[in-house]
Amino acid sequence: MITLDPMILSGYAIAVIVLLIGLIYGLYKARKGERK
Amino acid sequence: MTFDVLDASIIAVIMLAVIIVGTRGFKYSRSLVNYFLAGKELGAIALAFSIMATYFSAASFLGGGGATYLYNLGFGAWLTAWHIVGVVLMWILVAERLFRYASKTNIISIPDFIERRYESRAAKAVSAIVMMFLFTLYLTSVYKGGAIIIATFLNTSFEVGLMLLTIPVLVYIGLGGLRAAVLNNLLLGSLMLLAAFLAFGYIMSAVGGPLEGIKSLQEMTIMDKMPGSLWLKLNGAGPSRAMEIDMVPYLIMGVTFSISMAQVALPSLLMQFYAAKNVKVIDGGRLLGPVLVAAYAIAVFSLGAFCHVILDHQLTVSEVARLMKDPDWVIPKTVSILAPSGVRGLILAAPVAASMSTLAVTLIVLSATLTRDVVQSLKPKVSEEKLVALARVVPIAFAVISLLLTLIQEGIIVEIVAAAFGIIFVCFLGPITIGLYWRRATKFGAIASMISGLVIGLYWHLFLYKATYIHTVFPALAASLLSFFLVSLLTKKPSSKALEPLG
Numbered sequence: 189m190i191t192l193d194p195m196i197l198s199g200y201a202i203a204v205i206v207l208l209i210g211l212i213y214g215l216y217k218a219r220k221g222e223r224k
Numbered sequence: 225m226t227f228d229v230l231d232a233s234i235i236a237v238i239m240l241a242v243i244i245v246g247t248r249g250f251k252y253s254r255s256l257v258n259y260f261l262a263g264k265e266l267g268a269i270a271l272a273f274s275i276m277a278t279y280f281s282a283a284s285f286l287g288g289g290g291a292t293y294l295y296n297l298g299f300g301a302w303l304t305a306w307h308i309v310g311v312v313l314m315w316i317l318v319a320e321r322l323f324r325y326a327s328k329t330n331i332i333s334i335p336d337f338i339e340r341r342y343e344s345r346a347a348k349a350v351s352a353i354v355m356m357f358l359f360t361l362y363l364t365s366v367y368k369g370g371a372i373i374i375a376t377f378l379n380t381s382f383e384v385g386l387m388l389l390t391i392p393v394l395v396y397i398g399l400g401g402l403r404a405a406v407l408n409n410l411l412l413g414s415l416m417l418l419a420a421f422l423a424f425g426y427i428m429s430a431v432g433g434p435l436e437g438i439k440s441l442q443e444m445t446i447m448d449k450m451p452g453s454l455w456l457k458l459n460g461a462g463p464s465r466a467m468e469i470d471m472v473p474y475l476i477m478g479v480t481f482s483i484s485m486a487q488v489a490l491p492s493l494l495m496q497f498y499a500a501k502n503v504k505v506i507d508g509g510r511l512l513g514p515v516l517v518a519a520y521a522i523a524v525f526s527l528g529a530f531c532h533v534i535l536d537h538q539l540t541v542s543e544v545a546r547l548m549k550d551p552d553w554v555i556p557k558t559v560s561i562l563a564p565s566g567v568r569g570l571i572l573a574a575p576v577a578a579s580m581s582t583l584a585v586t587l588i589v590l591s592a593t594l595t596r597d598v599v600q601s602l603k604p605k606v607s608e609e610k611l612v613a614l615a616r617v618v619p620i621a622f623a624v625i626s627l628l629l630t631l632i633q634e635g636i637i638v639e640i641v642a643a644a645f646g647i648i649f650v651c652f653l654g655p656i657t658i659g660l661y662w663r664r665a666t667k668f669g670a671i672a673s674m675i676s677g678l679v680i681g682l683y684w685h686l687f688l689y690k691a692t693y694i695h696t697v698f699p700a701l702a703a704s705l706l707s708f709f710l711v712s713l714l715t716k717k718p719s720s721k722a723l724e725p726l727g
Contacts, residue, residue: 196458197301
């Protein structure tokens with residue numbers, strides 16, 4: 189069984205979550221810009 | 225490592241291609257705005273690729289890729305995480321504000337921004353000096369990775385490798401300025417991403433995928449004494465001294481944070497936002513920029529640990545120990561075993577491409593600083609034609625100085641970049657990034673922030689970093705931000721005219 193430190197896993201998890209937040213915010217700003 | 229004619233010819237084609245692209249920018253680079261800011265006509269794809277390629281130097285592929293051969297996988301995980309945090313913050317917090325500011329004020333360089341924002345020639349002068357000093361030091365690490373690969377490919381000396389890396393860059397930025405650099409960055413950035421995916425694909429298929437690779441690593445014993453499970457714990461594998469004093473997690477967090485967060489205040493990235501065609505370009509870049517950085521980071525930064533599974537049974541214990549001391553060679557060595565001729569050349573062209581793209585924009589930023597902020601400030605009557613001619617040749621002077629420094633330096637690439645990047649980030653985080661938002665920031669606060677960041681950063685890195693393993697960025701950032709806020713609050717508010725372009 190693989191035992192990967194949660195502190196390592198949380199690094200990868202933060203990477204994915206922050207990227208998703210960035211993309212959602214980017215889409216929101218782009219849509220808002222189009223409406224103006 | 226063996227490379228054949230096909231591998232070497234890939235490097236030759238790249239060198240030729242970047243010069244040809246450079247010639248295309250020549251007729252568009254005859255005014256200062258056109259030379260330094262590509263006529264302010266950059267689109268989203270070009271801008272996002274250029275910023276990614278400028279930011280990632282050879283160290284990202286060699287040092288970043290090989291680092292987890294020495295450090296545990298936590299280094300790769302947190303280097304990826306902080307990179308994504310940094311790039312998202314840069315595109316969300318800085319890009320649009322700085323673009324709008326530049327559009328309203330017609331600034332060209334970063335010291336121009338400092339002068340206009342703080343209404344101070346002294347702050348501008350300090351920022352120009354700090355930038356020229358730190359970027360010249362930083363360039364020494366940029367050269368290294370690319371030149372070492374060229375020298376190995378072509379079976380020549382490191383010095384010849386340096387020349388072959390630098391001359392094409394000087395030719396194309398001399399001819400086409402930022403337009404040539406950005407067009408080339410689109411080409412070189414695409415090559416870097418392709419190489420990252422190929423390296424990831426070859427290494428992962430060799431170990432049977434990430435999970436199987438981790439399992440094999442866990443069951444290994446590295447150098448007959450270290451259990452492979454040490455690579456799966458944040459407080460596991462790392463430099464031996466840091467392991468002895470139980471500082472590996474702090475070291476990993478310090479190094480990865482300082483390299484990655486530099487994105488939010490690195491002048492060579494931020495100046496490119498001035499060159500966007502319109503705000504829609506920023507909207508597009510906000511989506512594409514983080515994806516590019518994330519794709520590269522995820523593909524490259526965790527590869528080194530898996531290379532133990534591939535390389536170690538083919539090496540002696542002392543060869544593994546030598547590689548762990550200088551992990552920059554881990555990826556080239558692994559790729560040269562796994563990939564066939566031609567593909568191997570394509571993958572290992574990535575650090576050369578990465579060096580060229582970083583070198584080009586950094587030299588343009590240095591040229592803008594000297595031409596615009598020093599020469600034009602001291603002699604305002606010099607014609608624009610003469611200034612553009614000067615701007616084309618100034619990179620040669622900076623290239624020569626940093627080449628000489630490169631020849632007398634030692635050390636692994638990632639550490640040098642960490643120090644220079646870290647201190648640049650520290651010096652400009654307050655004056656540029658926070659200064660875009662905090663209206664109370666004053667010229668004295670900005671000057672105090674830059675000087676204290678530089679002095680504390682250098683002192684800590686030279687005398688205390690190796691003894692404490694507390695990364696230079698943290699004490700330097702504390703000193704720089706403390707002085708930025710305190711001195712700003714204690715000195716006279718900026719005038720409303722100075723704050724007008726902030727909106």
